[in-house]
Amino acid sequence: MIDRSPMQPVARDPSRVDAAQDYAAALSAMDAPFYSLVREKAMNRARAAARSAAAAPGLVPIENKSHGSDFPGPWPLHRAGKTQIDPHARRCKRMRGHVEHSMRLSESQLSRSGGFRFRRLFVTLTYAAVDGWHRKDIAAYLNTARTWAARRKFKLRYTWVAEVQKRGAIHYHVCLWIPARHRLPTADVSGWWPHGWSNLTVVKSGCVGLMAYLRKYLSKMGADESIALPVGARMHGSGGLDREQRREIRYRLAPYWVRDALGTYADIRRTVGGWCDRITGVFIASPWKVEIDRSGLVWAFKPAG
Numbered sequence: 001m002i003d004r005s006p007m008q009p010v011a012r013d014p015s016r017v018d019a020a021q022d023y024a025a026a027l028s029a030m031d032a033p034f035y036s037l038v039r040e041k042a043m044n045r046a047r048a049a050a051r052s053a054a055a056a057p058g059l060v061p062i063e064n065k066s067h068g069s070d071f072p073g074p075w076p077l078h079r080a081g082k083t084q085i086d087p088h089a090r091r092c093k094r095m096r097g098h099v100e101h102s103m104r105l106s107e108s109q110l111s112r113s114g115g116f117r118f119r120r121l122f123v124t125l126t127y128a129a130v131d132g133w134h135r136k137d138i139a140a141y142l143n144t145a146r147t148w149a150a151r152r153k154f155k156l157r158y159t160w161v162a163e164v165q166k167r168g169a170i171h172y173h174v175c176l177w178i179p180a181r182h183r184l185p186t187a188d189v190s191g192w193w194p195h196g197w198s199n200l201t202v203v204k205s206g207c208v209g210l211m212a213y214l215r216k217y218l219s220k221m222g223a224d225e226s227i228a229l230p231v232g233a234r235m236h237g238s239g240g241l242d243r244e245q246r247r248e249i250r251y252r253l254a255p256y257w258v259r260d261a262l263g264t265y266a267d268i269r270r271t272v273g274g275w276c277d278r279i280t281g282v283f284i285a286s287p288w289k290v291e292i293d294r295s296g297l298v299w300a301f302k303p304a305g
Helices: 014-051 087-114 137-151 206-218 223-228 243-253 256-262
Strands: 082-085 118-127 157-164 170-179 196-203 236-239 268-271 274-277 283-285 289-292 298-301
Touching: 087 157, 087 170, 087 206, 087 223, 087 236, 087 243, 118 206, 137 157, 137 170, 137 236, 157 206, 157 223, 170 206, 196 206, 243 268, 256 268, 256 274, 256 283
Parallel strands: none
Antiparallel strands: 082 298, 118 170, 118 196, 157 170, 157 236, 268 274, 274 283, 289 298
8 A cells, every 4th residue: 555645854953954054164265265366367367458458368478577466567568460478477377376276176175075174284494595495405395295194194285386585595385284183393303404494384274374375475476586596496386186186277277268179178288389188189279479589588479361
């Protein structure tokens, strides 16, 4: 005999509902600073487009020594249909995008995969000697930190940027995410950084505070600071992300028109003459050509026809 009585509503567990609401609120608070960054970048792009409609897509036109968000100073130089490009400003733009996306992905992965029991650390590595820099020093420190983490059965996630001090020396700012039960050794005391001194700060204000720490230094990095870096010095880096997250960063840093042409799930790689999707092999030729004149200036132009 079929029971046709009305179904009784399932009782909701208030504790589970509260936990789900707390989890959603924590995710929203974590993503808030990155949404504000996206809005700010969109406003900056709108200002730039209104002032210079001739700017080449995917390239950063040269202006003056100030490369702030309001684009002050003279407008891009043009010569017979060519636009002058500042490679150092373009390098800084790519650095900011990479750092913002890598931090967002590290935060989201940790928060969604195992709760919030991890600590955000901000480490500063400083050279004692102005000329004591070597390109392998930051890699040696990060390799030591990764080995330390592997022995404790967790994968270290980090993002770092380089900064040129007023005295001319380079120092590094490193953001790390580690389980709350562990304590990261102080770099100079433990011998991980034998080149000078270090500082370790536990960021207690969450993702918002960590991003505020790093944005202060990102705002200082402009074309002049890029020029001041020694030959072979990297400006930024990240680690601990999986293959899909690294693909997403490459996708986010590609020009908008390339992303629209290749699709959301493309693995976009820069290649000679344009961009390609490593997954499908589709190639998108760039409509722009770049040349360097005798004085070393970089110019972008569209070939006739």
